[in-house]
Amino acid sequence: xxxxxxxxxxxxxxxxxxxxxxxxxxxxxxxxxxxxxxxxxxxxxxxxxxxxxxxxxxxxxxxxxxxxxxxxxxxxxxxxxxxxxxxxxxxxxxxxxxxxxxxxxxxxxxxxxxxxxxxxxxxxxxxxxxxxxxxxxxxxxxxxxxxxxxxxxxxxxxxxxxxxxxxxxxxxxxxxxxxxxxxxxxxxxxxxxxxxxxxxxxxxxxxxxxxxxxxxxxxxxxxxxxxxxxxxxxxxxxxxxxxxxxxxxxxxxxxxxxxxxxxxxxxxxxxxxxxxxxxxxxxxxxxxxxxxxxxxxxxxxxxxxxxxxxxxxxxxxxxxxxxxxxxxxxxxxxxxxxxxxxxxxxxxxxxxxxxxxxxxxxxxxxxxxxxxxxxxxxxxxxxxxxxxxxxxxxxxxxxxxxxxxxxxxxxxxxxxxxxxxxxxxxxxxxxxxxxxxxxxxxxxxxxxxxxxxxxxxxxxxxxxxxxxxxxxxxxxxxxxxxxxxxxxxxxx
Numbered sequence: 001x002x003x004x005x006x007x008x009x010x011x012x013x014x015x016x017x018x019x020x021x022x023x024x025x026x027x028x029x030x031x032x033x034x035x036x037x038x039x040x041x042x043x044x045x046x047x048x049x050x051x052x053x054x055x056x057x058x059x060x061x062x063x064x065x066x067x068x069x070x071x072x073x074x075x076x077x078x079x080x081x082x083x084x085x086x087x088x089x090x091x092x093x094x095x096x097x098x099x100x101x102x103x104x105x106x107x108x109x110x111x112x113x114x115x116x117x118x119x120x121x122x123x124x125x126x127x128x129x130x131x132x133x134x135x136x137x138x139x140x141x142x143x144x145x146x147x148x149x150x151x152x153x154x155x156x157x158x159x160x161x162x163x164x165x166x167x168x169x170x171x172x173x174x175x176x177x178x179x180x181x182x183x184x185x186x187x188x189x190x191x192x193x194x195x196x197x198x199x200x201x202x203x204x205x206x207x208x209x210x211x212x213x214x215x216x217x218x219x220x221x222x223x224x225x226x227x228x229x230x231x232x233x234x235x236x237x238x239x240x241x242x243x244x245x246x247x248x249x250x251x252x253x254x255x256x257x258x259x260x261x262x263x264x265x266x267x268x269x270x271x272x273x274x275x276x277x278x279x280x281x282x283x284x285x286x287x288x289x290x291x292x293x294x295x296x297x298x299x300x301x302x303x304x305x306x307x308x309x310x311x312x313x314x315x316x317x318x319x320x321x322x323x324x325x326x327x328x329x330x331x332x333x334x335x336x337x338x339x340x341x342x343x344x345x346x347x348x349x350x351x352x353x354x355x356x357x358x359x360x361x362x363x364x365x366x367x368x369x370x371x372x373x374x375x376x377x378x379x380x381x382x383x384x385x386x387x388x389x390x391x392x393x394x395x396x397x398x399x400x401x402x403x404x405x406x407x408x409x410x411x412x413x414x415x416x417x418x419x420x421x422x423x424x425x426x427x428x429x430x431x432x433x434x435x436x437x438x439x440x441x442x443x444x445x446x447x448x449x450x451x452x453x454x455x456x457x458x459x460x461x462x463x464x465x466x467x468x469x470x471x472x473x474x475x476x477x478x479x480x481x482x483x484x485x486x487x488x489x490x491x492x
Contacts, residue, residue: 026122028105030058032078033115037061046103046124048096067092067100078118083109090129102129156183156245158206172228172251174220191217191225193420198230206242209234215256227256264472294320345383350376350416350425353386357393364401370410372397379416379423382491388467389491392425395464396487400429405482423491430484436477 026043030036035058044051047065054060062071070091077089087107092100107120152168163183170177173189183202187195194216201212211233218228232247297320301313354374358365365372382389397412404410413428468475468489479485 024124028120028122030078030118031115032118035059043122046122047093048098053096065093067094077107081107081109081118083111083116090125098126101126151248151250154186154247154249156202158243158245169249172218172220172226172249174222174224189218189220191219193217201230201232202245205232205234205245209236209240209242215252226251226253228252291324294324345385347381348384348386348389349381350374350389351380353390354393354414357390357397360394361397361401364398368401368404368410370401370404370412372412373414375413375415379418382416382423384491385471388471392464392467392489395461396427399461400427400431400485403429403431403485405430405432405484421492425487425489425491427487427489428484433481433483433485434477434479435481436479 024042024046026046027040028043029038037056037058039051039056041051044053047054054064066074074089074091077087081087087109089105089107090102091105093103094100102125104123104125105120106123107118110117110119152170152172153166154169155164156162157164161183163181163186165173165181165186167177170179187198190198194214197214198216201210201214204210205212212231214230216228216230217225219225229250229252230247231250232245234242235244235246237243294317297313297317301310301317304310304313351374354376358372364370393414396414400412401410408430411430413426415426417424417426465475468491471492473492474490476488477485478488
């Protein structure tokens with residue numbers, strides 16, 4: 001170095017070159033006019049070679065060291081490089097002992113009008129590149145797994161009310177991934193019943209930092225109604241305040257419908273088992289009672305000596321025989337219910353069927369001074385077995401007339417309502433009512449009566465429940481003594 005301290009001496013330059021050669025960086029120079037190249041000792045070393053062990057030439061570099069798929073990238077960088085600028089390029093070179101590895105070259109272009117040169121450095125970035133590639137691959141695999149599992153991500157920024165959705169979310173929504181949605185717009189994709197459920201869950205996450213896991217009905221932009229799982233997790237700051245909510249949407253329509261179908265099948269099997277047990281009880285108890293009494297009377301008839309005694313015993317035998325015949329007819333009606341469910345359902349008008357029932361019971365209605373009202377405007381038609389619907393209405397109307405209150409004329413109201421996909425038949429009267437705390441678990445049992453009415457057999461409501469449940473419906477009763485009774489029947 002000179003006395004002024006501004007210039008390197010030959011010794012200083014040699015020392016600097018030695019430092020560069022030992023810091024795992026290669027220095028190179030390439031003359032684009034002559035195709036001549038120069039490599040530092042560090043250039044050889046970074047590839048695992050010693051100087052002179054491999055040919056130092058442009059052609060050797062392109063044909064033997066540079067990975068063939070990276071050649072277009074490097075040549076494009078050379079030919080489109082602007083003078084005076086730094087340019088970074090990543091490519092793979094064949095090392096002596098470690099195969100192809102990733103390197104980064106930073107180059108600068110210079111020229112004097114007659115010749116153009118590139119000078120630059122070469123650094124081994126193999127480990128860093130592998131980490132980047134692994135992270136990118138994992139991200140790609142995660143996206144693929146998300147697409148397979150139909151899982152998407154979302155995030156709500158509380159302060160800005162900004163909503164972010166992943167691409168998979170747009171696939172679930174069946175909309176273009178360029179569209180932007182607000183939180184309210186996203187909520188509107190849910191079916192009306194479930195919108196407040198999701199909204200309350202989000203508000204609870206913001207105010208109380210409560211995570212949520214919901215299964216909701218969702219209508220896509222293409223009008224497809226599906227079940228989705230919506231999970232949300234509050235992200236809080238150092239002060240415990242919710243600043244973001246992150247979560248997932250997952251299309252679980254197939255799983256949910258399979259589960260609902262399985263649960264429905266289980267419920268049907270449980271109902272069928274209950275009815276089978278009830279039927280077995282009726283057969284074993286009632287028929288055994290009749291046959292036991294009949295056998296006793298036959299033996300008594302054989303032992304009776306006088307004609308009058310035998311005549312009296314025979315009258316009892318006739319009575320028991322008649323009762324046995326009625327029981328068998330009742331059992332046949334129950335069996336017929338399970339046979340009839342295979343019949344094809346038809347579009348049935350409630351008003352037509354109800355008027356037919358009212359007409360058949362007109363004498364009873366007039367004799368009791370009953371007022372019968374109906375309103376089927378909310379659901380005028382249903383796909384049902386016509387005979388079943390007529391039987392249900394007839395049993396309910398007969399029941400209301402039979403158990404009318406002695407202090408007032410009967411007022412009977414019948415109407416239909418619709419909630420989602422379910423159709424309900426509501427039947428109300430102002431009769432004597434039933435003490436449900438005392439008899440609630442026996443109302444729909446066979447031969448169960450709760451009033452001193454000589455016409456009561458305890459069969460109508462039993463048959464009605466069996467008809468309703470055999471077609472997948474349900475029946476519920478609300479009643480107060482001396483006030484009246486309300487039946488709510490879910491038909492489908």
